[in-house]
Amino acid sequence: MEKDKVIYEDGDPIELPENAFRELAADEDYRPVMHPAHDYPEVTPYSVTLGLVLAVIFSAAAAYLGLRVGQVFEAAIPIAIIAVGLSGALKKNNPLGQNVMIQSIGACSGVIVAGAIFTLPALFILQGTYPEITVNFLEIFLSSLLGGILGILFFIPFRKYFVKEMHGKYPFPEATATTQVLMSSQAKGEAAGGQAKTLVIAALIGGIYDYVLATFGVWAENISTALTSWGSSLMEKTKLIVSCNTGAALLGLGYIVGLKYAFVIFAGSAFVWWVIIPLLGTYGSAELMALTPDAMFSEYARLIGIGGIAMAGVIGIIKSRGIIAQAAGLAVREFGGGASKEKPVRWQLDISMKxxxxxxxxxxxxxLVFFWLGVLHNFWQALVAWVVVTVIAFLFTTVAANAIAIVGTNPVSGMTLMTLIVASAIFVGVGISGTSGMVASMVIGGVVCTALSMAGGFVTDLKIGYWLGSTPRKQETWKFVGTFVSAATVGGVVLLLNNVYGFTGPNALVAPQANAMAKVIEPIMMGGDTPWILYMTGAILALxxxxxxxxxxxxxxxxxxxMSLNTPLLVGGAISWFVSTRSRNKELNDARRDRGTLISSGLIAGGALFGVFAALTRFAGFEYTSDMPVALNQGLGVIVYLLLILYLGWDSMRGKKA
Incomplete structure (x- = not known):
């Protein structure tokens, strides 16, 4: 009997099963919170309406704040918190399935925004230099919409592999945190109430901590050796620095990622900051040696990482060829009428491959029609662009999902940048250059960027649904609706922001990713140098x-x-290892680890929600500049961060066997 057809015991648990976050034994099955053989309210007027309303609100907010302050906040966790809060206030019966649907629809906002604002505002930036470039709502809307749709469709065949076959092998940090938030709606009885209390307390600690840090800067957000006298001297001589972000959300993220992956990620960061940058600063040209380590990172070393990500993606594609072939084989069998006629359990029901x-x-x-009639106005050039987009978007879907599953961060800007470079080189080869080439590259890049962003975000939604027992087909179907609404909202907001603030000139919107895209594409299309050596170095390193x-x-x-964002991952991973290995009793270690996961989820959730408040505070015009001496500010940062570490470790160790 296949695992999907196992008959489970009745009764919905009020907490996640013990084997939710670990690998399963050979003869072990995972039973989700909502019974696989039962039906639950999921798609209702309430869940769809609220999901779409939140998609509009968070699409506008994320685009607005992302372009204004340069950061796109993760919408999934705040939306989950709102869904749980409203279901409790309205005393909804069986709210879990509906809350998952609200979160899944609403989370379209963050992924569509990331895809759009990383690329499309570059057109407005280039328009300042080349006035003949025009941008309209339809280009932005269709680029975001089509990219989002392709991301959904390309990922669905891989759902079972990522969320079921790889159960326990990937940490899924954002999905873990969101799931813990959604599970709080199940709270019943003393034990569940204790879990909800632990989550809320951690969320308040993490949220208030990160809000005070981001808004008032009472202690240092980034502690760095470069800001000490001895560290500054060392940096001047060797370009060597060590830095760490002191945020609560990142510490919680590191705990969930775990020591294994956190160590590998930090090793990559250490290789750049402790090997490549010091070598460039010691043996490079006079121009290189004059740069700060941060400038060396952004202008040189980081580009090696982009090449490495691209090659790692190719390696992942090659390794996933069996999964790709399996998905293609299923499609062929369905078309040939050879698919199984036996109805799968609700919990594993996807949109049919046919x-x-x-x-x-x-x-x-x-x-293809959009590229032909709306962008390039030449069928053969549009066909080339179409082939590039189709191949890259499909193949790199698994890379984006893999990155989210491992570290919770989608390197979509890096993959999109590499896509733009490769695509632009191809376009120049077929006669697409100049301003028309820049427009084509950015619009086409927007499609790819949104597709990869959607694939990365969608794997999170589906993993949440897997843990909790939602119906995948319902999540997949309504994701299209959320994508349409989010794409329309983002298109309107981007045009509005350009008219009000602009992307060039004094007081313009920051749009750092779009500025980077414009900076890279312009020399390729207008004739200039591209750092192929750095990209190839990264590719060889990945091999x-x-x-x-x-x-x-x-x-x-x-x-x-x-590095400042990778170091806390290592710290959090080390705490996870510590609390889960102190006892000889495996059950006690597991209980401590799970309590730490709950606390870390609270830190992430609080940091995400209060991060929105912090961004709104900044946008409202509140700017607080601390006049505290740097040494004192750094010292307080170390002390407060150590207290946060002690809290996470101490409270995690309070976990007890069931």
């Missing part, structure tokens, strides 16, 4: 890492992400 292939074909035809058995994607992610 329908997926049909929808992909329609979507790709629409993409070497794979040969040595080191997870290349995790290592190269560490090279791409600043």
């Amino acid at each position: 329908h997926i292939v049909f929808f992909i074909a329609i979507a790709l035809v629409v993409v 070497l890492l794979n040969w040595l058995g080191v997870p290349a994607l995790a290592f190269c992610l560490g090279m791409f992400i600043p």
Whole structure:
């Protein structure tokens, strides 16, 4: 009997099963919170309406704040908190399935925004130099919509592999935190009440901590050796620095990621900051030696990481060829009438592969027509662009999902940048250059960026649904609706912000990712140099890492992400290892680890929610500049961060056997 067809015992648990976050034994099954053989309210007027309303609100807020302050906040966790809070206030019966649907629909906002604002505002930036460039709502809307649809359709065939077959092998940090929030709606009785209390307390600690840190800067947000006298001297001589972000959310993220992946990610960061940058600063040209370590990272070393991510993606694609072939084989069998007629359990029911292939074909035809009639106005050039987008978006879908599953961070900007570079080189080769080439590259890049962003975000939604027992087909179906609403909202907001603030000139919107895209694409299309050597160095490094058995994607992610954001992952991972290995009793270790996961989820949830408040505070015009001496500010940062570490470790150790 297949695992999907196992008959489970009745009764919905009020907490996640013990084997939710670990690998299953050979003869062991995972039983989700909602019974696989029972039906639950999921798609209701309440859940759909609230999900779409939140998609609009968070799409506008994320686009607005992302372009204004340069950061896109994760919408999934705040939306889950709102869903749980409203279901409790309205005294909804069986709210879990509806809350999952609200979160899944609403979370379209963050992924669509990330895909759009990383690329499309670059058109407005380039418009300042090349006035002949025009941008309209339809280009932004269709680029975001079609990219989102392709991301959904390309990922569905891989759902079972990522969320079921790889159960316990990937940490899924964001999905874990969101799931713990959604589970709080199940709280019944003293034990569950204790769990909810632990989660709320951790969320308040993490949220208030991060809000005070981001808004008032009472202690240092980033502690760095460069800000000490001895560290500054060392940096001047060797370009060597050590830095760590003191935020609560990142510490919780590191705990959930675990020591294994956190160590590999940090190793990639250490390789960049302690090997490559010091070498460039010691043996490089006079121009290189004059740069700060941060400038060396952004202009040189990080580009090696981008090349590594791209090659790690190719390696992942090659390793996933069996999964790709399996998905293709299923489609062929369904078309040939050879698929099993036995109805699968609700919990594993996807949109049929026959329908997926049909929808992909329609979507790709629409993409081709859009490129032909709306962007390039030349069929053969549009066909080349279409092939590039189709191949890259499909193949890198698994890479984006893999990155989210490992570290909770989608390197979509790095993958999109590499896509733009490769695509632009191809476009120049077929005669697409100049301003028309820049427009084509950015719009097409927007499609790819949104597709990869959606794939990474969607794996989180489906993993949440797997843990809790939602119906995948319902999540998949309504994801399209959320994507449409979010794409329309983002298109309008981007145009509005350009009209009100602009992306160039004094007091313009920051849009750092879009500025980077514009900076890279302009010389390619207008004639200039591209750092192919750096990209190839990263690619060769990824091949070497794979040969040595080191997870290349995790290592190269560490090279791409600043050290200050990777160090707390290592600290959190070390705490996770510590609390789960102190006893000889496995059950006690597991209980402590699980309590730490709950606390870490609270830190992440609180940090995400209060992070929105902090961004709104900044946008409202409140700017507080601390006049505290740097040494004191750094010292307080170390002390407060150590207290946070002690809290996470101490409270996790309070876990007890059931």
